[in-house]
Amino acid sequence: MDGLAGTAGKVSDASVTGNNLVEMGSPIAATSFIPPQINGAYSSNNFVNNYLKSSSNFALNTSGFTIEGWVNWEGHTPNAGPLFLIPYIDGQWLLPDPRAYGNYLRFDNDTTVEFGLDDSSATSHGVAWTISSITDTNWHYVAVTWDGTNAVLYIDGVSQGAQNIAFPLLNLSNPLYMFDYPPADVPAPSFINGSMDEWRISNIARSAAEISGYYQQSGI
Numbered sequence: 617m618d619g620l621a622g623t624a625g626k627v628s629d630a631s632v633t634g635n636n637l638v639e640m641g642s643p644i645a646a647t648s649f650i651p652p653q654i655n656g657a658y659s660s661n662n663f664v665n666n667y668l669k670s671s672s673n674f675a676l677n678t679s680g681f682t683i684e685g686w687v688n689w690e691g692h693t694p695n696a697g698p699l700f701l702i703p704y705i706d707g708q709w710l711l712p713d714p715r716a717y718g719n720y721l722r723f724d725n726d727t728t729v730e731f732g733l734d735d736s737s738a739t740s741h742g743v744a745w746t747i748s749s750i751t752d753t754n755w756h757y758v759a760v761t762w763d764g765t766n767a768v769l770y771i772d773g774v775s776q777g778a779q780n781i782a783f784p785l786l787n788l789s790n791p792l793y794m795f796d797y798p799p800a801d802v803p804a805p806s807f808i809n810g811s812m813d814e815w816r817i818s819n820i821a822r823s824a825a826e827i828s829g830y831y832q833q834s835g836i
Contacts, residue, residue: 676788
């Protein structure tokens, strides 16, 4: 995704699937962000209900995938808004089910990066965290891979170690959200203050060498 890759409030999907993101509220697209990636970046404008949402339903590959991109984190609300979220049930949050959070990548309240997946065979939810925290307002490259057994999180191309999340992935097919998830039953605002750029989702679990190489190639 790029801040100025689309037109009329639409963020173009660079893949052949054409699953574009749509501006909701007033997120800011600009070329002035650093690093100067292709076509600029997106900012949440530091306000609730400014977010990006996919124009159609989105599902992760149930046998493995990679989510990766650049983020300039400036803080979040107490509920820690999503870098990436496919909700369990679109438009709801407080559900009597451990899987209510959906499949997501977000900053936890202590500035670590948290990754969560829903289990299709039972009412459970797997979570992995980074060892390192991001506490400054510089740009950082964040990635997570999942191969059906282990989740590996990366910060700036450095692996945070493999963490076991071995269960059949619940194949959620709902809209994808970035920056904020605004259902009415969220108990408090849950949005990210900051900017994002060059995010991509792949249907394979990329290797550590690939993640490091992409970081070096597109880094500052």
